Amino acid sequence: MAPTRTRSRLTLHSQTVAARLDQLEAVCGLVDQGAHSAGFDDRTSYACQLAVCEAAENIVKHGYRKPGAGDIRVTTRSRPGELIIDLVDSAPPFDPTAAMPDDDWEMTDPPVGGRGLLIIRRVMDDVHYERRGHRNHLRLRKRIQAPSE
Amino acid sequence: MEIKTQVYKRVVAVTVSGRVDSATAGDLEAALTALTNESHTNLVLDLAAVDFLSSSGLRVLVTTLKAVRKLGGDVRLAQPSQRAVDAINLAGLDVLFKVFPDRESAIGSY
Numbered sequence: 001m002a003p004t005r006t007r008s009r010l011t012l013h014s015q016t017v018a019a020r021l022d023q024l025e026a027v028c029g030l031v032d033q034g035a036h037s038a039g040f041d042d043r044t045s046y047a048c049q050l051a052v053c054e055a056a057e058n059i060v061k062h063g064y065r066k067p068g069a070g071d072i073r074v075t076t077r078s079r080p081g082e083l084i085i086d087l088v089d090s091a092p093p094f095d096p097t098a099a100m101p102d103d104d105w106e107m108t109d110p111p112v113g114g115r116g117l118l119i120i121r122r123v124m125d126d127v128h129y130e131r132r133g134h135r136n137h138l139r140l141r142k143r144i145q146a147p148s149e
Numbered sequence: 150m151e152i153k154t155q156v157y158k159r160v161v162a163v164t165v166s167g168r169v170d171s172a173t174a175g176d177l178e179a180a181l182t183a184l185t186n187e188s189h190t191n192l193v194l195d196l197a198a199v200d201f202l203s204s205s206g207l208r209v210l211v212t213t214l215k216a217v218r219k220l221g222g223d224v225r226l227a228q229p230s231q232r233a234v235d236a237i238n239l240a241g242l243d244v245l246f247k248v249f250p251d252r253e254s255a256i257g258s259y
Binding site: 021022024025028043046047049050053054057060061103107109110111112113115116118119122123 | 168170171172201203204205207208211212214215231232235236239240241242244245
């Protein structure tokens, strides 16, 4: 999809996908486009893809709870050194920022779950959730030192 | 995602390639569960060609590790790609797995 340039330094990408696990790769593709528009390197783009896909997976599994029960609108806003990703869905209220990932565990009993939330928090600089009307709005923001232009 | 299994005398090497996420992790879990059910508990996962590893894939690795350790085995990682390493580190699981720079040394470690 061709990006939309609303201003000279801001690039928008947007796509609505069915809330199914097989759509997460498409979400990653959109994040990759946005990350490269922001001037991120491949490794930082990959980290952002991991974090956003974890968030989208949570919407499918814990929001809608049934595959294909709704959709997710993914919008990326890129400017040099900054990527903002908005995920909007109409599932019942689900606030991923409310859960605290458990990072205090024993080697003899490693954690099976909760890794996705930890990845999101470690990768992103800001994670903000809001319920607006009948929709969940999740905003993730990643900043790096702005590439020289 | 592709999974290839090679059975040695004391070790089973499982080569995983492609994208391991919530859409594909079930297939990996089925393959690894089948091995443990057949009493193969010394496992080497060759992750050289993994280009995406989400928490769903990591969940399978941890679940398998816990299962085989109860039986005296282990899950050891061979030549993981930078992307696999990044995912494991971001998930805080880097202390959990023994990592080897190549497949031969991972197999020989048992």
